[in-house]
Amino acid sequence: MAAAAAATSAGASRIWTTAEWAALKTHAEAIGSTHLRDLLDDEDRSIAMFAEHTGIVLDYSRQRVTVETMGKLHDLARAAGLESKIAAMFSGKHLNVTEDRAVAHAALRAPKGTTFTVDGKDVVPDVNAVLDRVEAFSDAVRSGKRTGVTGKPLTDVVSIGIGGSYLGPEFVFEALRHEGDAASAAEGRRLRFLANVDPVDVARALEGLDPETTLVVVVSKTFTTAETMLNARTLRDWLIRSLGPSSSTAKSEKEVVAAHVIAVSAAVDKCRAFGIEDDAIFGFWDWVGGRYSVCSSVGVVPLALQYSFPIVRQFLDGAHDMDNHFRTTPLERNLPVLLGLLGVWNSSFLGHGSRAILPYSQALLRFAAHIQQVDMESNGKRVTVDGDVLPFEAGEINFGEPGTNGQHSFYQLIHQGRVVPCDFIGMCESQSPVYMKGEVVANHDELMSNFFAQPDALARGKTEAELEEAGVPAELRPHKVFPGNRPSSSLLLPRLNAFTCGQLLSLYEHRTAVQGFVWNVPSFDQWGVELGKVLASHVRATLSDCRKGAESAGGRVDMSTVDSAGFVPSTSALLKRYLRHESGKDAHTA
Numbered sequence: 158m159a160a161a162a163a164a165t166s167a168g169a170s171r172i173w174t175t176a177e178w179a180a181l182k183t184h185a186e187a188i189g190s191t192h193l194r195d196l197l198d199d200e201d202r203s204i205a206m207f208a209e210h211t212g213i214v215l216d217y218s219r220q221r222v223t224v225e226t227m228g229k230l231h232d233l234a235r236a237a238g239l240e241s242k243i244a245a246m247f248s249g250k251h252l253n254v255t256e257d258r259a260v261a262h263a264a265l266r267a268p269k270g271t272t273f274t275v276d277g278k279d280v281v282p283d284v285n286a287v288l289d290r291v292e293a294f295s296d297a298v299r300s301g302k303r304t305g306v307t308g309k310p311l312t313d314v315v316s317i318g319i320g321g322s323y324l325g326p327e328f329v330f331e332a333l334r335h336e337g338d339a340a341s342a343a344e345g346r347r348l349r350f351l352a353n354v355d356p357v358d359v360a361r362a363l364e365g366l367d368p369e370t371t372l373v374v375v376v377s378k379t380f381t382t383a384e385t386m387l388n389a390r391t392l393r394d395w396l397i398r399s400l401g402p403s404s405s406t407a408k409s410e411k412e413v414v415a416a417h418v419i420a421v422s423a424a425v426d427k428c429r430a431f432g433i434e435d436d437a438i439f440g441f442w443d444w445v446g447g448r449y450s451v452c453s454s455v456g457v458v459p460l461a462l463q464y465s466f467p468i469v470r471q472f473l474d475g476a477h478d479m480d481n482h483f484r485t486t487p488l489e490r491n492l493p494v495l496l497g498l499l500g501v502w503n504s505s506f507l508g509h510g511s512r513a514i515l516p517y518s519q520a521l522l523r524f525a526a527h528i529q530q531v532d533m534e535s536n537g538k539r540v541t542v543d544g545d546v547l548p549f550e551a552g553e554i555n556f557g558e559p560g561t562n563g564q565h566s567f568y569q570l571i572h573q574g575r576v577v578p579c580d581f582i583g584m585c586e587s588q589s590p591v592y593m594k595g596e597v598v599a600n601h602d603e604l605m606s607n608f609f610a611q612p613d614a615l616a617r618g619k620t621e622a623e624l625e626e627a628g629v630p631a632e633l634r635p636h637k638v639f640p641g642n643r644p645s646s647s648l649l650l651p652r653l654n655a656f657t658c659g660q661l662l663s664l665y666e667h668r669t670a671v672q673g674f675v676w677n678v679p680s681f682d683q684w685g686v687e688l689g690k691v692l693a694s695h696v697r698a699t700l701s702d703c704r705k706g707a708e709s710a711g712g713r714v715d716m717s718t719v720d721s722a723g724f725v726p727s728t729s730a731l732l733k734r735y736l737r738h739e740s741g742k743d744a745h746t747a
């Protein structure tokens with residue numbers, strides 16, 4: 158853990174013990190008596206709370222902050238060594254201290270001719286060599302040069318992966334489905350994702366697909382993840398049943414796998430052991446964390462197959478552009494830094510433990526799900542990088558849905574129930590504009606009317622006096638009061654295309670890093686996912702023993718196997734109930 162000490166020497170390890178933290182605690186108490194309704198009337202304050210980069214505008218005037226608060230947050234950032242930690246990340250330092258690895262996902266989008274050094278080596282040539290292979294491979298598949306085992310073009314792709322090997326690529330896939338250039342490039346092609354080990358997800362992913370024209374991409378950094386490997390074996394079986402030795406094509410299993418299965422992984426040997434040929438394995442490196450891997454082969458392979466490599470390059474260029482902004486812009490105007498510090502303020506000083514991500518863009522329907530993993534797996538930690546237990550809860554509960562759908566679902570709670578800081582994300586222009594004669598506004602303006610209205614409704618609210626003045630009956634007034642003073646940020650982008658999608662990804666990745674750097678938590682490991690996996694393998698082994706035993710005992714399950722497996726009584730009881738279930742019978746008759 159020498160690296161941990163090196164990483165934290167740049168800033169206070171126990172940030173909550175600093176004078177800057179204490180100053181913010183006192184300041185938060187003072188701000189408790191200020192209402193956003195009043196803060197928003199101050200024009201100079203509001204204008205000071207706009208920041209912009211390449212047409213992306215961040216308006217944070219509806220956060221419960223003053224210019225003084227922002228100054229104190231920047232002092233806190235400096236006390237935490239934020240600037241040197243950002244520099245350390247971009248110089249390939251081992252900031253993932255518990256796994257002793259660099260955190261170099263920004264290198265994945267570094268263009269040819271730039272440098273990014275990890276462990277004494279410039280990794281940009283290696284990154285671009287893999288990208289060149291992806292370009293050649295995706296061109297060959299898309300042009301029909303590389304076909305399936307029966308010579309038919311591979312028009313459909315099923316990308317198997319879970320967590321970081323799934324959520325990011327799916328967010329980008331959805332974001333570009335109706336974007337002009339991406340949509341034309343995708344004509345005649347289909348991309349599906351298979352993540353859940355639930356066999357229903359297999360059925361959904363394969364619906365309407367023909368094995369002869371389907372290419373399967375197995376995406377797993379470790380190539381050991383139980384869900385992904387079982388799904389990979391399931392789809393290999395599906396391909397072999399239709400195209401293998403006992404089908405009408407009579408092709409060998411090896412031929413079928415070679416033509417229809419490719420892999421994306423940092424564990425090349427395991428891909429080979431699965432039967433995948435070297436030219437169909439796209440690697441990446443251990444300095445890319447799973448949830449930060451969208452710009453590696455993890456996202457680039459399926460997305461280039463669907464949208465073509467030039468579209469993917471624009472996406473990478475957008476992410477690189479935001480990386481540069483993050484690396485070089487002073488803290489006061491730095492978009493990821495501002496968002497990250499506001500997250501720290503809301504969570505650690507105002508006590509708001511959750512955050513809603515609300516894109517007013519249907520194309521961003523999977524954005525919140527991806528950021529949920531990026532942020533919660535990164536900052537949902539209980540100790541600092543040095544192992545000190547935090548005296549506060551780090552990380553927020555992230556959730557969200559596109560507007561306006563969310564307005565008709567959970568916004569009730571955020572207006573009159575709990576305080577949930579919100580990120581509103583909107584676009585100046587639509588990917589699919591609709592204008593109809595006779596309508597008051599175009600459909601996109603209708604959508605954006607809500608994007609502009611909701612933050613003000615949350616901030617300003619509605620008082621009892623206003624209701625009285627409007628003639629609302631006294632008994633209804635308490636129900637119709639909106640307390641307001643609910644914080645939000647608004648991000649306005651010019652449009653959603655491959656480039657801005659890359660910028661948005663990088664913006665949110667770095668926001669999470671900023672919060673982790675200030676809290677000094679180990680944002681780049683994920684030990685908290687391990688225990689459940691270990692317990693699941695014990696259940697799996699018990700189920701397997703019981704099912705095998707039942708096969709040789711004419712269907713009768715020997716429940717003593719469960720009893721002797723060491724589960725707590727309630728788990729044993731529930732497992733027995735599960736094993737006793739007979740298909741077709743309900744709980745009352747079983």
Ligand SMILES: O=P(O)(O)OC[C@H]1O[C@](O)(CO)[C@@H](O)[C@@H]1O
Nearest residue numbers: 320321322377378379382447686
């Ligand atoms: O790419 P892999 O190795 O299959 O891992 C998938 C996901 O599983 C996790 O390790 C958590 O279970 C994530 O961090 C990762 O993104």
